[in-house]
Amino acid sequence: RKEVEQDPGPFNVPEGATVAFNCTYSNSASQSFFWYRQDCRKEPKLLMSVYSSGNEDGRFTAQLNRASQYISLLIRDSKLSDSATYLCVVPTDSWGKLQFGAGTQVVVTP
């Protein structure tokens, strides 16, 4: 089993709609998690951190289910600019090493 698994998508979403997708992780000891966003031909950038049961930042909500070992990301009122690949990220050691998932592609259409 991979350390971090994501549905690659693409998720095709009409503008204004809601989209949600999950990420599963294998290390039950992981305490914190991240969602990064990567635009085409750009570097990954932090979208949000998840330290407890979840986090909300504007239209973006991340939820953590420790029992089932998955993290979800929900995007409300999708904008064209939300089109990107969303990377689920799990820390793996105390030196700062992060394990990146392969990413979920979201395409928001007019």
Next chain:
Amino acid sequence: DAGVIQSPRHEVTEMGQEVTLRCKPISGHNSLFWYRQTMMRGLELLIYFNNNVPIDDSGMPEDRFSAKMPNASFSTLKIQPSEPRDSAVYFCASSATSGRGGNIQYFGAGTRLSVL
């Protein structure tokens, strides 16, 4: 504040040539990471340093790859000799590691390498 700075942004070279990629981490960050990204394999961690010391280089694909961090503000990734399969985007990232894990990494814009 300046972010992570990588150079060059693009590199085109011929097979067999030496390639050197450079990275300047964010000032005050004590961990530095080198990644490679391709469509087939996604984002792969090659090597990372903490306080200029290599911690884990198990991701370095072959002996052709080497990385150094001579001081807190500079690191290089060298490929010698380069091969077409090394073509990828190479990212450098840095973080302020507290020793408890879970630290945010900040990425440079990457170096797009094409080996002909």
